[in-house]
Amino acid sequence: MPDPAHAIARLIEIMARLRDPKDGCPWDREQDFASIAPYAIEEAYEVEDTIARQDWAALPDELGDLLLQVVYHARMAEEAGWFDFATVATMIGDKMIRRHPHVFGDAPARPGQWEDGKAQERLARRESGTLDGIPAALPALLRARKLSARAARVGFDWSTADEVAHKVDEEIAELKAELPGGDRARLADELGDVLFTLASLARKLDLDPEACLRHANAKFTRRFTAMEQDLARQGLAPGDSSLDQMEAGWQEVKRRERTARSE
Structure with a gap:
């Protein structure tokens, strides 16, 4: 098996060479955070698709593509003098230790421990609102599920899945009522309510709407x-x-x- 430290160092060196202002790849040199970000999302979905198909032979290649996106962003940040790959690896390592006190400390494991840790981190970032910190760029159904889950943690939720199903029926009725008028803005608003409520129903059923x-x-x-x-x-x-x-x-x-x- 390859040595992990050597393999990571080699990948970081390859990216530095690709971004070299003089001898690097013209395409890689001209990229920035905004132009590369969509590739990170695309690669994450390809990893998920490979796992869903249980194509274990292809998974290392797809995971490598995803890792490259992290190395790419870290390299651009290093060029700007902000941080480097070691900073990224150190911060995620520190976070895992912090969020697992039952593994790396002497605290007992307890329900809600992970979410409580995330809540403390949001407070440290001065994100005091219940819905703060949920990225707007998430896929819409996934974000809807997270928004309703976050609201549910402070008691803003239906009691049962059956109640949510009745709310879906109510939202569909409101959508049907707008069909004769053909007002696209109102139709979009009502259809959005249907989709949001369906995402909440998926959460209540412990299903991933995506x-x-x-x-x-x-x-x-x-x-x-x-x-x-x-x-x-x-x-x-x-x-x-x-x-x-x-x-x-x-x-x-x-x-x-x-x-x-x-x-």
Whole structure:
């Protein structure tokens, strides 16, 4: 196995060379924090996708791509004189020790310990509001879940999942009431309420709304592709088929899935 310290040092040196003003890569030299940030998000999702597919052979490569983003940002910060990779590694190490007093100290483990530690850190950053510190750039469903979870910790919450489900019905009714008017701003507002409440329902059911939607996306993709392939065997394409034909094909794909699950 490679030596971790040597491997990290080598990666840091590679990034320094790529960013070298004279002999580095033109593309890497011209990047800044704003231009690189989207890649970090993209790489994180690719790691998650690889894990979901249980592609363990590809996981080291994807984790490496994600690690590169950390090294990249640390290098740009070092060039600006702000901090370096060692600072990043030291700070996360200190945070893990601080948030695990039951492991690195003599305090007993207790429920809510992690969140209490985060709350203390927010206070140290002068973030006193209940919702402070939840990044606005998070995927919207994930942020909605975190916002409702943070509010729930101070008692602003429904008692049961059933109550949230009734609220979903109420929000959908309000959305339907706006459909005849066609006011896009009001429709967007009401649809947003539906989605936010659905994210709260997912939290109450201890589900990740992003994961639920990814599962639904994968299911739709699988079924639509199978329906499209069935049509192709009949010499048809979706654009050449009626809605009734496509719906019949869709239901056939669902029937085959149910049969396969029961076998």
